[in-house]
Amino acid sequence: MDIQCISSGSKGNAYRITDGHSTLLLDCGVSFKKIQVACNFNTQFDGCLITHEHQDHCKGAKELLRRGIDVYATEGTLSAMNINGLVIHTEHTYDIGTFEVIAFDIEHDATEPVGFLIYSTATNEKLLYLTDTCYCRYTFSDLNYIMIECNHDKEMLIDNVLNKNIYPDLAKRILKSHMSLDTCIEFLKANNLSKVKEIYLIHLSNENSNANTFKTEIQKVTGKLVRVF
Ligand SMILES: [Zn+2]
Numbered sequence: 146m147d148i149q150c151i152s153s154g155s156k157g158n159a160y161r162i163t164d165g166h167s168t169l170l171l172d173c174g175v176s177f178k179k180i181q182v183a184c185n186f187n188t189q190f191d192g193c194l195i196t197h198e199h200q201d202h203c204k205g206a207k208e209l210l211r212r213g214i215d216v217y218a219t220e221g222t223l224s225a226m227n228i229n230g231l232v233i234h235t236e237h238t239y240d241i242g243t244f245e246v247i248a249f250d251i252e253h254d255a256t257e258p259v260g261f262l263i264y265s266t267a268t269n270e271k272l273l274y275l276t277d278t279c280y281c282r283y284t285f286s287d288l289n290y291i292m293i294e295c296n297h298d299k300e301m302l303i304d305n306v307l308n309k310n311i312y313p314d315l316a317k318r319i320l321k322s323h324m325s326l327d328t329c330i331e332f333l334k335a336n337n338l339s340k341v342k343e344i345y346l347i348h349l350s351n352e353n354s355n356a357n358t359f360k361t362e363i364q365k366v367t368g369k370l371v372r373v374f
């Protein structure tokens with residue numbers, strides 16, 4: 146599977162995945178123009194999966210629909226976005242091209258947020274897309290690729306509050322709705338990673354993270370190839 150980052154973090158999240166037969170967008174939190182440029186104007190998407198209605202995940206959704214690209218999200222997310230996309234229910238399998246997609250619920254301050262488990266019938270590979278959640282109540286088997294939020298380091302966050310770089314209320318929101326480095330490590334340890342080829346760390350906070358440290362820590366714990374988007 147080929148995984149490309151178009152944008153990651155609070156400025157906007159969008160990723161392109163392809164198995165050589167079908168191509169999906171995971172979230173579209175940037176303008177369609179930005180997606181076009183990042184994909185060299187190769188925008189033949191079989192669909193776009195949206196995790197939740199926050200702008201950094203769905204900014205480009207209306208333009209995708211206007212261009213005839215299917216947008217998939219839960220009923221709650223679609224109504225919060227006020228668009229007519231295709232409804233997905235958690236724990237059902239949806240065939241999109243050569244991909245089989247299952248959504249599962251996550252813990253975030255949005256209407257009906259989800260993560261996605263995506264299986265390619267073309268390459269027999271399984272990818273987990275997990276972002277904007279303070280933890281994950283599920284474990285998964287036979288994963289080959291993991292795209293996971295590694296938003297903040299709790300100590301950096303506390304230091305930033307003490308140094309008045311960020312407001313306490315914002316810090317509280319981050320702790321309740323985004324995944325810390327510690328939780329990311331716990332989650333990875335709880336899953337069988339024997340078939341994992343690559344781990345992609347996504348949605349890092351600008352103020353409360355250190356990409357190099359995060360990469361080293363996750364690599365040390367998992368022994369896997371880790372990339373930071
Ligand atoms: Zn969010």
Ligand SMILES: [Zn+2]
Pocket residue numbers: 154155158199201202277348
């Ligand atoms: Zn977000």
